[in-house]
Amino acid sequence: MKVRALVLASQGKLRDCGIENPARDARLMLANCLGVEVHRLNLLDDSFPSEDELSKFWIMVDERCNRKPVSKIIGYRAFWGRNFEVNEDVLDPRGDTETLVEVVLKKKFKTMLELGTGSGAIAITVLAERFDATCVATDISRLALETAARNSKIYGVQNRLKLLQSDWFSKISGRFDIIVSNPPYISAKEYNELADEVVDYDPKISLTPGGDGLDSYRQIISNAREKLRKNGQLVLEIGYSQAEPVKKLLDGAGFSKIRVHKDLGSRDRVLSAQAADGSPVT
Ligand SMILES: C[S@@+](CC[C@H](N)C(=O)[O-])C[C@H]1O[C@@H](n2cnc3c(N)ncnc32)[C@H](O)[C@@H]1O
Incomplete structure (x- = not known):
């Protein structure tokens, strides 16, 4: 034929x-x-x-x-114009996450920390677009980090990317100009309603922290200021209905200049905020 x-x-x-x-x-x-x-x-x-x-x-x-996603059949997903290896160990990077990259690329920074890097799509894209930046990218999953390492070599950014297995900030030392994350944010209830295509092929740990879906934000936001430099930026992807609760968490942790950014479908998708003094709330 x-x-x-x-x-x-x-x-x-x-x-x-x-x-x-x-x-x-x-x-x-x-x-x-x-x-x-x-x-x-x-x-x-x-x-x-x-x-x-x-x-x-x-x-x-x-x-x-x-119902296996095409990306996981052919082994890659296009993200910001580049193909990233994806497999059963990593979240299939979503088009909506390009909104986060867009917000990050408008900021001034030299040092970046990404929490929960998965395939490495965010960190590697930013490094490929910003030749003067370096990044520490973490994940709790060793297998995800191995995938991110392979992707980093494809785009020649491995010398500016340090990959670290860490439970959020547990292994992180030093301060950064910007911290970014697309953490798991689906609630336990929503997880039970997801399509088989998602549940069967994206790792559960990449999708949901359980409960009301906000636990990753609680952990990241309560510790971020002590890892940011003066006037450092925190940029977080959110679920489209999470802007208000996550804004409250940012406000409560002493962040200022809190902004909501919309995705291409005009839904709330990213929050950015600034840490005025880079030190923790006492
Ligand atoms: C929504 S996925 C995002 C992956 C990738 N950054 C992207 O946007 O396509 C969330 C990632 O956070 C990681 N993760 C979950 N819990 C974590 C924790 N406690 N500490 C660090 N990473 C974690 C997961 O393994 C997963 O790779």
């Missing part, structure tokens, strides 16, 4: 399985099997994939029908 026909046939199968974007998914998976960029797939329309390529592709289509 030629590539053009294969795209149509697999698209039909995916649609019958109830997959929302069958054309996009079919093309991404086929391009991956054939070892070409997805935008170049059309150039191969009249060629015949090998038997091996075909069997690999139809296995991928079956996996997608079983």
